[in-house]
Amino acid sequence: MRRADQVISSDTKAGGDECGGVGILGISWAFGGMIFILVYCTAGISGGHINPAVTFGLFLARKVSLVRAVLYMVAQCLGAICGVGFVKAFQSAYYVRYGGGANSLADGYSTGTGLAAEIIGTFVLVYTVFSATDPKRNARDSHVPVLAPLPIGFAVFMVHLATIPITGTGINPARSFGAAVIYNESKPWDDHWIFWVGPFIGAAIAAFYHQFVLRASGSKSLGSFRSAANV
Numbered sequence: 001m002r003r004a005d006q007v008i009s010s011d012t013k014a015g016g017d018e019c020g021g022v023g024i025l026g027i028s029w030a031f032g033g034m035i036f037i038l039v040y041c042t043a044g045i046s047g048g049h050i051n052p053a054v055t056f057g058l059f060l061a062r063k064v065s066l067v068r069a070v071l072y073m074v075a076q077c078l079g080a081i082c083g084v085g086f087v088k089a090f091q092s093a094y095y096v097r098y099g100g101g102a103n104s105l106a107d108g109y110s111t112g113t114g115l116a117a118e119i120i121g122t123f124v125l126v127y128t129v130f131s132a133t134d135p136k137r138n139a140r141d142s143h144v145p146v147l148a149p150l151p152i153g154f155a156v157f158m159v160h161l162a163t164i165p166i167t168g169t170g171i172n173p174a175r176s177f178g179a180a181v182i183y184n185e186s187k188p189w190d191d192h193w194i195f196w197v198g199p200f201i202g203a204a205i206a207a208f209y210h211q212f213v214l215r216a217s218g219s220k221s222l223g224s225f226r227s228a229a230n231v
């Protein structure tokens with residue numbers, strides 16, 4: 001079994017040699033910085049929904065309706081397919097060299113470890129989303145302006161640093177799906193369920209933790225779940 005630091009050093013070396021010294025740190029900055037920009041730009045339009053796991057968490061917290069959540073997820077997956085298609089069309093050499101950016105479990109890690117990495121990583125991301133967009137927090141700390149996309153982008157950055165060596169870092173099922181569809185090889189498709197199940201579990205834990213453990217509104221939400229079940 002390869003040890004984690006061996007995987008990191010070999011991956012960093014590969015990325016560093018072939019990508020102008022970029023490596024894991026550069027990839028993590030690219031994801032985190034881009035998420036910061038995308039959330040910053042789309043927050044006022046659609047609420048910054050570019051990740052099915054985040055949308056699922058906000059749906060569980062009753063901040064997005066079911067119909068809207070499903071339509072967002074379809075749009076997110078279509079957008080991801082288009083994005084990876086553009087990369088393949090315009091940067092085909094890098095695309096082939098880096099396996100189409102498709103997520104799969106790295107050698108030496110068990111399925112359970114990969115699933116746990118996706119659960120924990122998505123928990124960190126979705127918990128940060130709840131924390132950064134909490135209206136009560138904004139009201140309480142109004143003297144400290146919160147630029148929500150910044151902590152969200154940083155959460156994405158940190159999670160990439162931690163989990164790129166294990167799964168290539170999904171934490172966004174649409175991103176994993178788009179890469180798998182365009183790359184269309186058996187290994188990413190075999191592992192693909194991890195990148196839906198893991199993020200959705202992580203998002204659910206974050207939603208329930210924030211709504212029911214941290215927030216007084218939890219009992220109210222629970223009540224509406226109960227009454228919905230009774231209808």
Ligand SMILES: *[C@@H]1O[C@H](CO)[C@@H](O)[C@H](O)[C@H]1NC(C)=O
Binds near residue numbers: 184
């Ligand atoms: C993906 O690969 C499978 C099997 O190799 C093939 O049957 C299928 O047509 C491919 N799909 C696309 C969209 O290329």
